[in-house]
Amino acid sequence: MNFREREKVRSQKILEEVIRAKGKGLYDGRRYEFVLEQGELNLWDGIRDDALNYFERNSIVWSKGVKKNIPTGHLFSSQVACVNLGDVVDYVELPR
Numbered sequence: 001m002n003f004r005e006r007e008k009v010r011s012q013k014i015l016e017e018v019i020r021a022k023g024k025g026l027y028d029g030r031r032y033e034f035v036l037e038q039g040e041l042n043l044w045d046g047i048r049d050d051a052l053n054y055f056e057r058n059s060i061v062w063s064k065g066v067k068k069n070i071p072t073g074h075l076f077s078s079q080v081a082c083v084n085l086g087d088v089v090d091y092v093e094l095p096r
Contacts, residue, residue, distance in 0.1 A: 008033070011033070011075045011076070015036070019041055023036065023037070024037065025037040025073040026073075027074050032074075034074070034075045039065055039071045039072050039073040042072065042074070042077065043080065043084060047083070047084070
């Protein structure tokens, strides 16, 4: 089994055991097992609302999102990974 095949198997486990959501979502006009139907579920629930509000408030576009102001459901999205890790965006509104 090569790397790509191992990652597909791993993504199914993530969908079933961690996210507990369905795959077969749209990505670039095609359906894939490793793409969530609801892209917002790709964000960790502890930061989901804050991240969505931050992106909308600051007019930041989600890469490859199917719906406006919703991230892609692609489990291997680098943008979503950065947001989930919190290394790129500070969601707290700081006083000016």
